[in-house]
Amino acid sequence: MQAFKRPYYWHAIYTRSRAEKRLYQELCSKNIECYLPLHKELRKWSDRTKWVEEPLLRSYLFVKVSEREYYDVINSSYAVRYVTFGGKAVPIPEQQIEALRLFLEDENRKVDLCPGHLEKGECVEIVCGPLKGIQGEIIQIKGKSRIVIRFDSLGTCVYTDISLDTIKQVQPVMR
Structure with a gap:
């Protein structure tokens, strides 16, 4: 058996x-x-x-x-x-x-995770680079690494290739 x-x-x-x-x-x-x-x-x-x-x-x-x-x-x-x-x-x-x-x-591959799922309307903060510390709202997502962010504090929209590990999700600031 x-x-x-x-x-x-x-x-x-x-x-x-x-x-x-x-x-x-x-x-x-x-x-x-x-x-x-x-x-x-x-x-x-x-x-x-x-x-x-x-x-x-x-x-x-x-x-x-x-x-x-x-x-x-x-x-x-x-x-x-x-x-x-x-x-x-x-x-x-x-x-x-x-x-x-x-x-x-594959030791030559850099592995990064993006916590959560980014969507239009979410508030993010730049965590490194020349715009470090500035918060904005995602207006458009174009592919995996190209996004449009509106920065109220700068009075403009920025259209750029940005690595997802250079931004973090934040709670919107109450006005």
Whole structure:
């Protein structure tokens, strides 16, 4: 008689704040397959600079589990809950996890994330460059890196190629 083989699926799990590496180690010690995407960052302190590996996606870890191990993961010390949709954990296709792994293995590729989804009407602040500190409103999005921003404080609109890592979303200023 052939043994029944349970299907394994990748899922994303929320971790406690800044506990991604600890949850990863805990699950590995339980022989649960997991993946923590890391990227190198140059950190500056007052006395030194150093390259450190940081989680690419803060508070997330990917686990490949069957129904049997599903609850073992959530009962771990640093796990909060699965990423769900309609009350069910969302399975992630294997090829998406593999694509993320291959993408991060390329050391010549700089990886940046844009938090959230930028839309027309959102308020943003320039965080570096000659316009650092100036806040404006997104008027138009043209492709992945070309946006039009209206700066009330400057009395004009700026149409430019701008890297999304040079802006951050902010709450609109009440007048």
